[in-house]
Amino acid sequence: MEKIFAELNESQSEAVRQIDGPILILAGAGSGKTKTITSRVAYLIQNGIPPSSILTLTFTNKAAAEMRQRAMALLDQQVTYPPLLCTFHKFGLLFLKHHMQELNRSNNFVIIDTDDKKRILKSFDIDLPVPMVAAEISRFKNNLISPEEAISAAQMLNYKKIAQIFQKYEAYLEQNNLVDFDDLLALPYQILDQNPQLCEEISRKYQYILVDEYQDTNDLQFKLLEKLSSTHNNLCVVGDDDQSIYGWRGANIKNILEFDKRFADTKVIKLTKNYRSTEAILKAANELIEHNRNRLGKKLESTRDSGKEIEFIHFDDENSEAREIAARVKTLINRGIDPKEIAILYRINALSRSIEEGLNRAGVPYKMVGGLKFYERAEVKDIIAYLRVITNPHDDFSLKRIINKPKRGIGKATIDKLLDMAYQNSCSVYNIFTDHREKLAESVTKKAFTTITEFFGKITDIREKLESSSYDLIDNLEEAFGIRHYYEQMPDGMDRVLNIDEFYGLYRDFVIQNQDATLEAFLNDITLQSDQDQIDERSISIMSIHASKGLEFNYLFVIGLEEGFFPLVGDGCDIEEERRLGYVAITRAKKELTLSSSATRYYKGKRAQLSKSRFLAECGVSKGSLKIERTTSFKKGTLVKHKIFGVGRVLEVSKVKREYKLKINFGGTQRDILASFVERI
């Protein structure tokens, strides 16, 4: 017990000790949130609460893994059954594995990811943008609207269309026994809702529920939590309304803002002592976020020294910005700073390009966090599709992906024919092959028919062999289909082959570690897994602000502070959420923070003129607490273009107050012009 409280401050201890009833822990950035949750789990167990009745929900596998490890470290004696600590989606998966039959569906389903979902929608040949339809379907599901309800509620033609696509999509999923990410939450809710007895049973099973990053929950997650805690209200949520940055994805900030209204007698505990950043950094963060109206209100208190002033640098264009930032990063590394402690953040991924160029030119190794995830890579998804077809030959969706990969002469026409026949007979393509073989032989070319027969022969063969325990699936998969070989031959196939090998390794590890788990279990598991790339020891990190959530760095650069870019403006943009994003960015910094902006930026094929972000003033730049600097990449000899005077060459560069003045020769005429009025060419 002492071990648990030894390192906690007063409010943290209070949050840990409060066992019963609804609790809202408002944990500011860097206030020891994870420590508080894990201590609480350990404390509950040490107070005799059976681990099996504690449920902790997170959003990422990474957070779940970290918490599990830290909670266990706090427990004196080894716990035989550790408490369930997992993501919302994993919880949904476990639940569906046990209760799917309530919906008259088999628990032998396959989970599809967002990309799969879009492919399915695309295959419907719809005349609306697929991402939009995908998002709308997600919205329907998260609002628990059935396709029928959506259709009857639709007013506008396009909405009717979307609702009809939704209906078709749902039928497709059910027919192929697929479950999408939204279903992992929506279906459990549906089951609990239509089965009060089961709901009560489950609620009694999980007497103590903890939720991490509560500000990111959506309406459905809230309703699910309501169900789960319905018999006891022992719901402890931890979050920070100021760090809610996923509103655009359906997260509802009201969940946290109105938590105490939804749950009577909520105990609210604020964790405001920040153990991460210097006073200068916290001051900027606090000042910025105070411009938001929609918030519970709390102010981070510093526990560290005042630290170095925040620096702000303004540039003429993104190239000088990239060059200067790269140079500064290099200086830090030369000073002996660990590259792991350096990061560059931006609001939109498009800004990464200039920065990458700058880093490359300066010879600074970097790692881009986020990017394309391992399990989302085409080659990995191909292998997964093969494995899915092997576990379930009726999975037309996966089949379609691989039936002609590597190319074996089954072209689009043949595939369309197969799918059409399956659709006509309301069965799977595999059924067409097994039960309507003669008809199939008539419908496709002789060559295609032979190839299809051969293809399914190999699949069936592997399926049968899978039964025997001493069987190496991977070797046989490769022998039968040569996927690795196929990628090996591609000109840029090296990375892909490495990924395939990595994947095979993961599978073999899984088989060794889970002797009696099925291939299907493996497949379900990896769909819920996000990339957990190790940050390379010798590289600095560059990433979007969203991707930086939960991380911290001693030396931080935030680039692109310009109106229009950050805050981003346009459809679905919410200035308060943009500001929270700014707050998240600033609070990632521990020791030194550098902000930058550029007067112009090349974007979508055009050079945009930009003004400085309002956030700069809001976090104190106008009050002079930040050091303002301006650098330029113009020098003698640079070719430039002026809107009126045309093309010219720079003769001289001089500084006037905070601006740069250029003497330019336009076809024999010399003019003095401010740097921001010309463009490099």
Next chain:
DNA sequence: TAGAAGCAGATTTTT
């Protein structure tokens, strides 16, 4: 059926 050439669209993305 498979490569080549033309054309729209281009935020953030824990699962």
Next chain:
DNA sequence: TCTGCTTCTA
């Protein structure tokens, strides 16, 4: 400006 997808042709 660049990417990924549809359309065109051998």
